[in-house]
Amino acid sequence: MNAQHVLALLDAMRRNGIDVWIGGGWGVDALLGEQTRPHRDLDLMHRAEHEGALTALLQDLGYTETLDQRPVRFVMTAPGGPEIDLHPLVFGPDGAAVQSSFDPGAPFRYPADAFTTGTVDGTPVPCLSAAQQNHFHQGYEPTDRDRQDMARLRRAFGIATHF
Numbered sequence: 001m002n003a004q005h006v007l008a009l010l011d012a013m014r015r016n017g018i019d020v021w022i023g024g025g026w027g028v029d030a031l032l033g034e035q036t037r038p039h040r041d042l043d044l045m046h047r048a049e050h051e052g053a054l055t056a057l058l059q060d061l062g063y064t065e066t067l068d069q070r071p072v073r074f075v076m077t078a079p080g081g082p083e084i085d086l087h088p089l090v091f092g093p094d095g096a097a098v099q100s101s102f103d104p105g106a107p108f109r110y111p112a113d114a115f116t117t118g119t120v121d122g123t124p125v126p127c128l129s130a131a132q133q134n135h136f137h138q139g140y141e142p143t144d145r146d147r148q149d150m151a152r153l154r155r156a157f158g159i160a161t162h163f
Contacts, residue, residue, distance in 0.1 A: 001026075001039050001082045003121040009084070010040065012061065014152070018054050019042045021115055022127040023136070024085070028149045030118025030127040032156055037145070041075075041083040045099070045110070046130065048088040071100040076134055090115065097107040136161055 006026060013020050022030050025044030027033050032111050046054055048071075053066070058076045063084065067075035070088070077083045089097035095112030114132035128136075130153050137150055142163050150161040 001042055003035055005078045005082060006042055006120050007123055007125075009061075010120075013054065014059060016053060016057050018046065018057065020051045020054075020126065022118070022120075022125055023087070024132065025122070025145065025149060027118070027127045028133055028153060030120050030125050031116075031133070032152055033119045035120075036152060037148070040081075042087050043085045043087070045087045048090050050084075051088055054086070061121055069102075072102055074077075108149050108154055130159055134161050 001101070006022075010020065010022075018137070021027075022043065023045055025037065029037075029039075042059070055076070061078070063076040063078050065074060066077040067073075068084070073085060073087050075083050075085050081099050087099055088137050089099050089110060091097045095144045097110040097114075099108040110128075110132060114129050116127060116129045118127040119125060134150065134151060137146055142150070148161055150163060153159055154161055
């Protein structure tokens, strides 16, 4: 998935009133303001109440659902393989959000300041903050890609990471 594909998807979502925020590898790159590596997918957090409009839009763009792990996440894939990994969020009145997890007693929490703006190919885009990215890169054995992403965030933002 390249930067122009990401921007085209985000533009279509914006035009349809669908709120999303980039996470994962593209989210790190958005924070850094440059693409640092190839990406096979796009991680998007979205308002749970926008899910119907979001899935309809992606279906109109040729995507089909290829993994359903709701309410935690689901994946839609385009012909030829680009994937979008979708994470539904329920927002509170304070701007913080919660995402279900596979452990019902421990949902994923997003403080209000977890939502920020980065850039993809010079274009401002909604994304997760460096602190939130760091938070989500804990509690599992990191891949080399994860280690490199966190090293980039450490250098750029001076945050402490656990690997």
